[in-house]
Amino acid sequence: MFSLDANGQTSSRLYLVSMGIGDPDNITVRALKTVRQADVVFAMTRVLENFPELLQGKEVHNAGHGLFTPMARRKQTDEEADAMEAEARSIIRKAVKEGKTVAVLDYGDPLVYGPQVGYLKEFRDLNPVVIPGVSSFNAANAVLAQGVTNGPRNESVILTAAKTTREGYQGTDPLVKLAESQSTLAFFTMGLALPEVVRQLMQHYPADTPVAIVLHAGVAEKQSVLQATLDTIVDRTEGGKLPFEHMIYVGEFLERA
Numbered sequence: 001m002f003s004l005d006a007n008g009q010t011s012s013r014l015y016l017v018s019m020g021i022g023d024p025d026n027i028t029v030r031a032l033k034t035v036r037q038a039d040v041v042f043a044m045t046r047v048l049e050n051f052p053e054l055l056q057g058k059e060v061h062n063a064g065h066g067l068f069t070p071m072a073r074r075k076q077t078d079e080e081a082d083a084m085e086a087e088a089r090s091i092i093r094k095a096v097k098e099g100k101t102v103a104v105l106d107y108g109d110p111l112v113y114g115p116q117v118g119y120l121k122e123f124r125d126l127n128p129v130v131i132p133g134v135s136s137f138n139a140a141n142a143v144l145a146q147g148v149t150n151g152p153r154n155e156s157v158i159l160t161a162a163k164t165t166r167e168g169y170q171g172t173d174p175l176v177k178l179a180e181s182q183s184t185l186a187f188f189t190m191g192l193a194l195p196e197v198v199r200q201l202m203q204h205y206p207a208d209t210p211v212a213i214v215l216h217a218g219v220a221e222k223q224s225v226l227q228a229t230l231d232t233i234v235d236r237t238e239g240g241k242l243p244f245e246h247m248i249y250v251g252e253f254l255e256r257a
Contacts (some may be wrong), residue, residue, distance in 0.1 A: 013096045014104070014126045016119055018133025021108045022218020024050045026134045034131050038103035040095045042088065044115075047105045061091060063104055068118030089122065096126055109135035113161055113188050137186060139218035140247040143225060144254075148184055151253040156183040165196045179204040184251030192248070194240030198230055201250060207231035210254035216245045227254075 015034050020026030035041070035054055042063035048055065064084045066072040072081040095102050106116040110130060120128050137159065141148055149155045164174045178185065179201050187197070201209075211233045216222035228236045230250065 012127040012129045013100065014092065014102045014119075014123055014128040015131055016104045016106060016110050016116060016128055017131040018110055018135070019047055019051065019105050019107050020134040020218070021136045021139050022134075022216070022223070023220055026139065026218050027051075028131070028133050031131050031133055035103050035105070037101055039100040040091065040102045041105060042092075042102070042116075042119075043105035047107055059095075061088070063106075063116060063119075064088070066115045066118060068122040071115060072118070085122075088119075092123060092126075107133075109133070109137065112137065112159065113190065134218065136188070136217055136245075136247055139223075140186075140214035140249075143214045143217050143223050144212060144249065146253060148186065148249070148251075148253055151184055151251055152255065153252060154181065154183050156181070157186055157251075158183050159186050159188065161188045161190055162192050162197050165193055165200060166191075175200045176203050182209075182252070184249065184253055187248040187250075189242070189246055189248055192240075194237065194242075194248075195234050197248075198234055202230055205230055205250065209250060210252065212249045212254050213237070213242065214247045214249070215243060217247060219245070 015038070017031050017034050019031060020028065032054070038058060040059045040061070041055055042061045044063055044065060048060065062084070064072060066074070067081070067085050067088060072084070092102050104116050104119045106114050108114065109132070110116055112135060120130070148157050158178050160173070160175070160178060162175055163169050164171060175197065182205055207230055209230045211228045211230055213226040213233070215224050215226065226236065234240060
């Protein structure tokens with residue numbers, strides 16, 4: 001349960017804040033206000049580099065990547081992750097006890113494949129508040145300038161990271177099952193193996209189904225769209241070679257471009 005102050009606002013001292021995606025001016029006014037009032041900030045280097053003036057004079061700490069979740073142990077040892085978690089736990093609880101406001105900064109939507117979502121569970125007793133912001137999905141939709149729910153035969157969009165294409169995945173949502181309805185698919189592409197994704201999708205989608213890859217969504221001077229079809233996308237991307245910042249869309253709504 002959230003406790004409220006006299007103005008009907010949450011009285012939390014801990015916030016998980018989206019700083020937007022891409023250019024710094026994609027941050028929301030509410031996020032700006034929240035960070036300005038924060039005394040202590042946790043963030044990854046990528047976020048810190050975008051907002052040096054906003055964070056000037058604040059107590060800043062490394063938020064890690066996926067702390068308080070199994071994600072934190074993918075690229076470091078258990079001992080290293082445990083040490084980072086213990087330090088963050090100590091700093092945050094001490095700061096809140098002293099009446100300070102703590103902001104954990106993330107980018108995009110913190111609750112869609114967000115690396116800092118573990119802070120919410122770890123500090124649930126502190127009534128953390130999430131400040132929403134512009135996600136890569138929002139930004140990529142804007143680059144496409146098309147209604148992603150306006151397909152000629154369906155109006156649904158499935159968000160996925162296609163983890164089901166990875167060896168050993170035990171989830172109940174295999175990609176071939178998601179593809180059965182031929183709904184629009186929007187891929188958050190962290191480590192996605194494009195040739196394998198295409199192979200599985202073509203079990204249900206026609207080979208000429210439109211595909212769009214949005215590159216660098218939210219970065220005004222770099223964002224762009226690569227158009228193809230399922231049967232040509234692998235060749236168009238030289239086997240799936242793409243920059244880190246991209247989203248992939250598959251669906252008939254793209255036919256209306």
